Amino acid sequence: MSLDGTYDGGNIxxxxxxxEMPAARVFEDDHVLAFMDVFPQARGHTLVIPKHSAARNLLDEDPAVLSQVILGVQRVARAVRAALNxxxxxxxxxxxxxxxxxxxxLHFHIxxxxxxxxxxxxAAGGMADPAELKVLAEQIAAQIS
Incomplete structure (x- = not known):
């Protein structure tokens, strides 16, 4: 898919x-949802997405929404650091x-x-064990401040 297009509300x-689909949730506030990547590139690979957006990518996003998303990314990245060292x-x-x-x-990988x-x-590795993702999500969530 190209950079341009129509947002598909049926995306995962x-x-x-x-x-409608399960996720090992790490953090949620009014602006973002963070959850474990089911095809992780490394142990603790976490995704952060905007909750109220129809942006397909960074180029489509409203700056006001993006500012809240990047604050969520920083918050979760700090928790990943504290939890997993x-x-x-x-x-x-x-x-x-x-x-x-x-x-x-729109989503960010940590x-x-x-x-x-x-x-x-x-997006090429095997699917992670959901039970392991749940444990990691809990470890990271415990470090959210």
Whole structure:
């Protein structure tokens, strides 16, 4: 899919927001929802999405919404750091299929990194164990301030 297009309210993240699909939820406020990526590139890979948006990507988003989303990203990234003690954290966001975007609802990836541990491929690894994701979500959620 290109950078341009119409928002599809049937995308997986929209379904998660409506409670139609399960997710290992980490954090939620009036503006964002954070949950574990079911195809993680690393242990603790967390996604942050805007709750009230029809933006397919960063280029489509209203700056007022985006400012609240990035504050949520920072808050969750700090909790990932506190919970998992990684050596580094990647925060990334894709715009369009050629850039790696696979779900067309604006979202940010928070990916903890450890020295000597290879990073999995985006959207190409195996599905994580839901029970393990739930435990990780609880560990990270406990660190949200």
């Amino acid at each position: 993240f929209a379904k998660i927001l409506r409670g 990684p050596d580094g954290i990647v925060v990334t966001q894709f715009n369009g299929a050629p850039a790696g975007q696979t779900v067309y609802h 990916i903890p990194r450890w020295e000597g541990v290879a990073l999995g491929r985006h």
